[in-house]
Amino acid sequence: MSNRLINWFRFSSPQTFYPLAGKMLPWFIVLAIAFGIAGLWVSFFVAPVDAQQGQGYRIIFVHVPASWMSMFLYVVMAAWAGFGLAFNTRLSSMMASAIAPTGALMAFLSLWSGALWGKPMWGTWWVWDARLTSELILLFLYLGFIALQAAIDDPRRADKAGAILALVGVVNVPIIYFSVKWWNTLHQGASVSLTKSPSMAQAMLWGMLLMALALWMYSIAAALARVRAIMLERERHAGWVEELPEMRA
Amino acid sequence: MSATTQMGTQMSVIAVAIAVVRRDLLLALRRKSEVLTTLFFFVIVVSLFPLGIGPEMSLLRKIAPGVLWVAALLATMLSLNRLFGADYADGTLEQMTLSPVPLGLLVSAKILAHWLVAGLPLVLLAPVLGLQFDLDPRSLGVLMVSLLLGTPLLSLVGAIGAALTLGVRGGGVLVSLLTLPLYIPALIFGAGAVEADISGLGAGGHLSLLAALLALAVFFAPWATTAALRIALE
Numbered sequence: 001m002s003n004r005l006i007n008w009f010r011f012s013s014p015q016t017f018y019p020l021a022g023k024m025l026p027w028f029i030v031l032a033i034a035f036g037i038a039g040l041w042v043s044f045f046v047a048p049v050d051a052q053q054g055q056g057y058r059i060i061f062v063h064v065p066a067s068w069m070s071m072f073l074y075v076v077m078a079a080w081a082g083f084g085l086a087f088n089t090r091l092s093s094m095m096a097s098a099i100a101p102t103g104a105l106m107a108f109l110s111l112w113s114g115a116l117w118g119k120p121m122w123g124t125w126w127v128w129d130a131r132l133t134s135e136l137i138l139l140f141l142y143l144g145f146i147a148l149q150a151a152i153d154d155p156r157r158a159d160k161a162g163a164i165l166a167l168v169g170v171v172n173v174p175i176i177y178f179s180v181k182w183w184n185t186l187h188q189g190a191s192v193s194l195t196k197s198p199s200m201a202q203a204m205l206w207g208m209l210l211m212a213l214a215l216w217m218y219s220i221a222a223a224l225a226r227v228r229a230i231m232l233e234r235e236r237h238a239g240w241v242e243e244l245p246e247m248r249a
Numbered sequence: 250m251s252a253t254t255q256m257g258t259q260m261s262v263i264a265v266a267i268a269v270v271r272r273d274l275l276l277a278l279r280r281k282s283e284v285l286t287t288l289f290f291f292v293i294v295v296s297l298f299p300l301g302i303g304p305e306m307s308l309l310r311k312i313a314p315g316v317l318w319v320a321a322l323l324a325t326m327l328s329l330n331r332l333f334g335a336d337y338a339d340g341t342l343e344q345m346t347l348s349p350v351p352l353g354l355l356v357s358a359k360i361l362a363h364w365l366v367a368g369l370p371l372v373l374l375a376p377v378l379g380l381q382f383d384l385d386p387r388s389l390g391v392l393m394v395s396l397l398l399g400t401p402l403l404s405l406v407g408a409i410g411a412a413l414t415l416g417v418r419g420g421g422v423l424v425s426l427l428t429l430p431l432y433i434p435a436l437i438f439g440a441g442a443v444e445a446d447i448s449g450l451g452a453g454g455h456l457s458l459l460a461a462l463l464a465l466a467v468f469f470a471p472w473a474t475t476a477a478l479r480i481a482l483e
Binding site for chain 2: 137140141143144147148151152153156157160161164165167168169171172175176179180182183
């Protein structure tokens with residue numbers, strides 16, 4: 001009877017997930033490269049030149065997917081951290097720690113590409129726009145999570161403390177976003193807005209979606225590679241690590 | 250359980266909370282220099298801005314709310330390690346987790362005591378410092394109200410950071426990295442209230458939002474702090 005049911009928790013232990021992650025990793029790398037090549041091809045050769053912004057707009061194909069991923073990854077990270085806190089599963093917390101650096105990288109990439117885009121388009125590297133400001137604060141939240149986990153030596157305590165911080169952060173992200181937004185409208189700071197962009201050409205949209213998929217696959221691959229390293233590091237005294245084929249060789 | 254004993258335990262719960270507040274206040278009074286240092290920090294930081302920017306009154310009036318609020322943020326943050334640090338070091342905190350009174354209540358009492366020592370003096374000092382920036386009496390009143398609503402919020406949110414960094418390497422610097430991003434809404438609405446009042450828009454909206462955030466924090470922050478403390482004491 002129990003054989004017929006799928007065992008959902010089979011891969012919730014590092015011992016079984018480590019080989020699975022190893023098997024999945026090459027696929028996600030291949031997918032990331034494939035989507036990346038397709039996305040770059042569409043965004044450089046297929047997508048038309050923008051009527052107002054010329055060639056410079058093409059940075060959107062990196063900028064927007066990176067921003068999406070930075071926000072999405074924070075929620076995913078907090079969800080894993082929350083699972084780890086609620087069910088006391090080691091692997092969930094390891095996933096959260098593995099995702100954090102990639103999320104921070106995406107937030108940084110989004111800010112950097114935004115600055116590079118802002119200079120030719122708006123004539124300035126930085127404006128105190130609601131989106132830019134909240135993206136910057138998101139980067140701070142990522143860095144706080146990473147710094148807190150790095151400062152605590154006991155991995156279990158680091159996991160739990162990080163989880164509380166991530167959950168508090170998730171509650172705060174919408175509050176921060178709206179407060180920054182209202183602050184911005186009150187100050188009448190930047191008169192530029194990305195939301196009022198004209199309807200996008202089909203090819204541009206495709207380029208953006210393909211690039212988003214590429215970054216998505218890259219994030220999964222990076223998180224899997226990192227979680228494998230974390231598993232080995234934390235479970236180095238466990239029997240299953242000794243029995244790994246690569247350890248015996 | 251009979252009615253009288255139930256009432257008895259309820260009474261004792263409140264009595265314990267009052268005792269915790271009284272104890273923390275007494276401890277703060279015995280170590281006056283610690284408390285006063287934070288206050289002087291607030292005064293000095295605020296006084297540095299005119300020296301750095303120049304004595305132009307029109308400019309100073311414009312930056313006053315932001316300067317006072319940022320200084321209040323930093324002063325609160327500096328005093329956060331006092332919140333649980335000593336009790337953690339001498340084992341009092343561990344005893345508190347073992348007591349039959351809910352830890353969340355004790356934590357709330359400690360946060361209240363922290364606000365009375367670190368937050369309330371800032372509220373009382375702010376109008377004096379505001380005069381240095383040539384704020385008119387009306388704006389000073391709004392500044393006080395915004396700080397009165399905002400500083401408890403800072404203590405509550407800061408308590409989470411203080412509990413998370415308890416006994417952690419470089420906790421003092423880390424707590425700033427954790428709590429300052431979370432302080433941003435308080436800063437925006439607090440300083441915004443004064444600015445809105447100066448520009449004639451009325452401070453009501455900002456103050457209401459600040460009060461709403463405070464209500465949220467009163468409910469959730471002790472809970473998160475308690476969870477963080479239990480992790481730190483494991």
